[in-house]
Amino acid sequence: MAYEIILATTMAITVLFALSLNIITGFCGQVSLGHAAFYGLGAYTGAMLTKAGWPLIAALPPAAVVAGSVGFVVGLASLRVRHDFLAITTMGVAFLFVGLVRKQEWLGGEIGISGIPAAQFGRPGLLVLSIICAALFAALAVYIKRSWMGFAFDSIANDEDTARVLGIDVPRFKLWAFVIGTSGAGIAGALYAHHVRYIGPDSFGFVESVTVLAMVIIGGVGSVWAVALAAAVLSVLPLWFQFVSDYKLLIYGLLVFGVMRFSPDGIAGAVKRLLNRRS
Amino acid sequence: MLAVDLLIQGIVQGAIYALIALGLTLIYGLLRILHVAHAALFTLGGYVGVIVTNQTGSLTLALFSSMVLVGLLGMLIYRVAYRPLLDKPPLVALIASIGLFIAFEELFRIVFGSYGLSFHNPPLRTQVELGGGLLLSYSRILIIVMAVSFLSVLAWLSSRTRTGVAWRATVTDPQMAASFGINVENVRYLNFFIGSALAGAAGVMVVLLTNLAEPTMGAVASYKALAIIVLGGLGSVRGTLIAALAIGIVESFGTVYIGHILDRDAIAFAFLIIALMLRPQGLLRAG
Numbered sequence: 001m002a003y004e005i006i007l008a009t010t011m012a013i014t015v016l017f018a019l020s021l022n023i024i025t026g027f028c029g030q031v032s033l034g035h036a037a038f039y040g041l042g043a044y045t046g047a048m049l050t051k052a053g054w055p056l057i058a059a060l061p062p063a064a065v066v067a068g069s070v071g072f073v074v075g076l077a078s079l080r081v082r083h084d085f086l087a088i089t090t091m092g093v094a095f096l097f098v099g100l101v102r103k104q105e106w107l108g109g110e111i112g113i114s115g116i117p118a119a120q121f122g123r124p125g126l127l128v129l130s131i132i133c134a135a136l137f138a139a140l141a142v143y144i145k146r147s148w149m150g151f152a153f154d155s156i157a158n159d160e161d162t163a164r165v166l167g168i169d170v171p172r173f174k175l176w177a178f179v180i181g182t183s184g185a186g187i188a189g190a191l192y193a194h195h196v197r198y199i200g201p202d203s204f205g206f207v208e209s210v211t212v213l214a215m216v217i218i219g220g221v222g223s224v225w226a227v228a229l230a231a232a233v234l235s236v237l238p239l240w241f242q243f244v245s246d247y248k249l250l251i252y253g254l255l256v257f258g259v260m261r262f263s264p265d266g267i268a269g270a271v272k273r274l275l276n277r278r279s
Numbered sequence: 280m281l282a283v284d285l286l287i288q289g290i291v292q293g294a295i296y297a298l299i300a301l302g303l304t305l306i307y308g309l310l311r312i313l314h315v316a317h318a319a320l321f322t323l324g325g326y327v328g329v330i331v332t333n334q335t336g337s338l339t340l341a342l343f344s345s346m347v348l349v350g351l352l353g354m355l356i357y358r359v360a361y362r363p364l365l366d367k368p369p370l371v372a373l374i375a376s377i378g379l380f381i382a383f384e385e386l387f388r389i390v391f392g393s394y395g396l397s398f399h400n401p402p403l404r405t406q407v408e409l410g411g412g413l414l415l416s417y418s419r420i421l422i423i424v425m426a427v428s429f430l431s432v433l434a435w436l437s438s439r440t441r442t443g444v445a446w447r448a449t450v451t452d453p454q455m456a457a458s459f460g461i462n463v464e465n466v467r468y469l470n471f472f473i474g475s476a477l478a479g480a481a482g483v484m485v486v487l488l489t490n491l492a493e494p495t496m497g498a499v500a501s502y503k504a505l506a507i508i509v510l511g512g513l514g515s516v517r518g519t520l521i522a523a524l525a526i527g528i529v530e531s532f533g534t535v536y537i538g539h540i541l542d543r544d545a546i547a548f549a550f551l552i553i554a555l556m557l558r559p560q561g562l563l564r565a566g
Contacts, residue, residue: 031370031373077552077555077556080555080556080559081555081556082559083369084313084369084509084513085509085513085555085559085560085561087313087373088505088506088509088551088555089551089552089555091502091505091506091548092506092548092549092551092552093548093552095502095544095547095548096541096545096548096549096552098542098544098545099541099542099543099544099545099546099548099549100540100541100545102542102545103539103540103541103542206498206502210377213374214374214377214378217370217371217374221370247385249381249382249384249385250381250382250385250386250389252381253378253379253380253381253382253383253384253385254378254382255378256374256375256377256378256381257360257375257378257379257382258378259378260364260371260372260374260375260378261360261363261364261375264364264367264368264371
């Protein structure tokens with residue numbers, strides 16, 4: 001049972017992480033190649049606080065605030081650079097984060113932080129907490145998608161210049177997308193830190209950023225349920241491939257490539273096509 | 280003297296970056312694709328270089344075969360991976376490319392082993408004294424000479440030959456070029472061949488410096504080269520060259536003077552972010 005709980009917790013945290021990027025990339029169309037940096041910010045904030053004696057629940061809001069504030073600054077950058085330039089800038093932010101943490105002795109430097117206290121309500125409790133957080137965030141995402149803000153995000157994703165002409169306050173909505181998305185990643189990070197109980201600079205590298213972006217794209221940009229599904233499946237996929245352990249990353253890479261090559265709009269697109277053919 | 284030493288190191292590093300990034304910028308200029316898997320071609324170039332040198336003892340042959348082989352693989356990647364995705368949003372090709380890159384890296388690890396390959400007897404290790412206590416190995420000199428000559432040949436090709444003119448016309452306006460009877464498809468294949476061959480050459484050069492071809496050597500190249508072409512203004516060849524040299528030099532000085540607060544990659548990206556905030560369109564405009 002313990003193994004299933006660990007798997008399910010990994011799933012729930014990854015779903016939350018992917019849904020948070022989906023707000024920025026999926027809803028608002030701003031490509032981020034550095035989302036793991038905010039996951040990392042949340043993880044480090046959470047870990048430092050609980051090591052100082054805070055309970056985990058109390059450490060979640062500060063984690064969201066720290067990640068969200070940095071997200072706000074990066075959002076400001078998105079007002080200045082666009083498209084591919086923005087993708088590379090966010091990638092730079094991720095490297096900057098890792099490079100900085102690596103050299104900070106008080107954050108554990110190269111070695112990272114170990115001995116992070118376990119959640120006081122045990123593993124099953126952490127699972128429940130993770131599921132609640134992921135479900136709340138999914139509900140928030142669905143709510144945003146249907147609200148006026150969702151329409152505004154959509155218009156920015158489709159054609160930023162036209163949105164501006166139509167009188168939509170593009171900078172404000174972009175900043176909101178970044179703040180909401182990065183705060184979500186911060187919470188996911190804090191949960192993650194108490195799930196694995198060891199974090200280091202290499203836990204939040206470029207690969208992690210790309211992996212979460214791949215989840216959003218493979219799910220189908222902007223679709224909440226499909227992104228959640230893709231994140232849940234892809235987060236445990238390498239474990240299912242254990243029987244071919246030497247080849248699991250090879251298969252993973254080919255799978256990511258294959259989905260893009262044959263169904264560029266992801267799982268959501270494939271399902272939609274399938275349903276249309278039936279009817 | 281330290282400053283001169285660092286400057287030379289920076290220029291050597293910049294020359295290698297330039298060769299990797301040049302292929303990327305050619306491909307971006309033509310197809311608007313951020314071709315991450317380019318770094319896998321660079322890694323393959325390194326492997327071919329080591330293997331052929333060890334088998335035949337000839338570095339020239341190794342360089343040549345690495346460029347041809349990697350160039351052909353580049354064309355194959357275009358045919359299989361990118362051509363069907365050209366009318367899709369650019370993000371799709373980017374993710375496909377990342378997937379391809381992960382798969383290639385793993386493939387190299389499985390085929391060549393995770394510890395990497397080295398030269399049996401590393402060529403060009405001798406050092407020459409430049410006066411004032413400056414030592415420079417032949418391999419570094421060769422890298423600078425090769426980078427300069429490749430770039431000059433490319434500049435000559437693109438401005439003085441029919442193929443070069445056709446290529447530039449296609450970059451500027453593919454539809455107009457096609458209506459003038461240029462076979463755009465051929466230009467694209469040629470583009471991938473040349474760009475990938477340059478990455479292959481860069482792979483051989485890096486292996487000459489480090490004496491180790493390993494599965495992960497492409498990782499640095501994959502993202503730093505992307506940063507360089509963006510800084511150069513995406514699609515601008517001259518901008519890419521300037522950006523490559525700038526990042527090489529900033530890194531080499533940065534690791535010495537601010538290495539205690541930021542690591543090498545972070546220094547390069549900090550420079551990139553500052554530069555982009557000041558000039559959001561990159562150093563030079565594409566064209």
